[in-house]
Amino acid sequence: MSYAIAIIDQLRNKKFRITRLRKALIEELGISKKPLSVEEIIKHLRKRKVIVHKTSVYRQLIFLMEQDEVRKVTFGEKGDRFELTVMHHHHAVCQKCGEVEDLLYLESNIKQMEQTFLKKRFKVERHLVEFLGLCKKCQKEKTKTI
Amino acid sequence: MSYAIAIIDQLRNKKFRITRLRKALIEELGISKKPLSVEEIIKHLRKRKVIVHKTSVYRQLIFLMEQDEVRKVTFGEKGDRFELTVMHHHHAVCQKCGEVEDLLYLESNIKQMEQTFLKKRFKVERHLVEFLGLCKKCQKEKTKTI
DNA sequence: TGACAAATGCAACTCGGTTGCGTTAAAATA
DNA sequence: TATTTTAACGCAACCGAGTTGCATTTGTCA
Structure with a gap:
């Protein structure tokens, strides 16, 4: 079961644009069993033919954190990881x-x-x-x- | 009460050198009420006239972590923080x-x-x-x- | 379909942390 | 206490996650 549809709907209601990246990113986080690093996100998106620049991924994650749909988590590694707030x-x-x-x-x-x-x-x-x-x-x- | 003396003694017994930085760093961590960032460490050391390069601080912290005397902790900020293991x-x-x-x-x-x-x-x-x-x-x- | 703002891509940047290497200083020995 | 050895240090250059500025593209709505 994925939470993506509800989140996308909510964003649309708030009059935010639903871009290819935004949609695919929410979907990927929604089906992932663990929080993802930016590198992993880009890799997963590439598999579904969504080629994006890391800058866009970071900005998208910042946006989704502002909307409280995504949270940053740390496993004590170098980089950060991200997960859907509802899956926290x-x-x-x-x-x-x-x-x-x-x-x-x-x-x-x-x-x-x-x-x-x-x-x-x-x-x-x-x-x-x-x-x-x-x-x-x-x-x-x-x-x-x- | 500070844990520094015991730690320094232990290191001396293990035949490690007790340098100005090593000693001062252990003492600072021993009296700090919270885990310190590298920036804070350098500032604190400067106050007691121990002027050191950040590289040396990082190397010293890595050494002390290998000896299991120091641990890295994170508060979800940019950089890492460090504390004495006994104070964890x-x-x-x-x-x-x-x-x-x-x-x-x-x-x-x-x-x-x-x-x-x-x-x-x-x-x-x-x-x-x-x-x-x-x-x-x-x-x-x-x-x-x- | 056209207009317009929001989102994107790219290059250049910031900054915490690391590496390589020549120099300094702890500490063992005489 | 001087001498020797090598661990620890300082410095410059580097690395890589994350950010910023700006020109270009794209989602949305009239």
């Missing part, structure tokens, strides 16, 4: 094979932590909760990590 | 005034989350747990965030 959750990232697992089962823990802030009167706008390590497979064939 | 905990970062509060009271939540991974056989090597938002003070005088 947390990840276990294998440092060797790069496999990403969604951590749906942590949501209650995170909610619980955010309760703590209510008491402290700190208004949480954003959180980073990611776990980096080795997946089951890669623990066996242990070599160098990324 | 999590933070609430105000996006306006930059104030950083240690989240000692989250440790039990994080331990709990890591329990989850034991069941999944995912070996956690590192985690990112940071909360970004507005502190009590800045919520009142609300303007632009960083």
Whole structure:
């Protein structure tokens, strides 16, 4: 199931243009199981014959973040990664094979932590909760990590 | 209370040289209440008359990370930040005034989350747990965030 | 279909971080 | 304490993710 159609509709209602890039980018993020780097985005788009300049991708991502449709996440690598806001959750990232697992089962823990802030009167706008390590497979064939 | 002396001693025992920069850097990280950026490190060192090139700071931080005495953390900003491993905990970062509060009271939540991974056989090597938002003070005088 | 602003492509740029190499200074030895 | 060795340093040049300015293209609406 993809969230892309709803997002595109919402943007159209807000009178924003639906360009080839904007549409394809939202669709790609909507079907990706993990947050994507700009490099990955360009590669994926190329596969579906949408050839774009990195500048346009960055500007598009900034636009979508302003509309609160996209969020930046970090796995402690060099570059940033991006995901649809509606798909926001947390990840276990294998440092060797790069496999990403969604951590749906942590949501209650995170909610619980955010309760703590209510008491402290700190208004949480954003959180980073990611776990980096080795997946089951890669623990066996242990070599160098990324 | 500073952790610097113990760390320096340990390095000396491992036959590493204790240079002016190495010593001053460990001491600065040891007295800082928050993880520091390289820019901040250079500024702090300058105040105590230790003038160093950014290259040396980066190399020193890489060395200290290899020795597992220092960790890289990210607050979702441009650059990275660094802290002593023994001081590792999590933070609430105000996006306006930059104030950083240690989240000692989250440790039990994080331990709990890591329990989850034991069941999944995912070996956690590192985690990112940071909360970004507005502190009590800045919520009142609300303007632009960083 | 034409007009117009929004979005795009491209070149040049910024800036955090890295690399190569010649120089300096910790610390072991005499 | 002077001498030797080599780890650590400073500097210049570089790398690459992300940004900016501007001319060109394209989505939308009359």
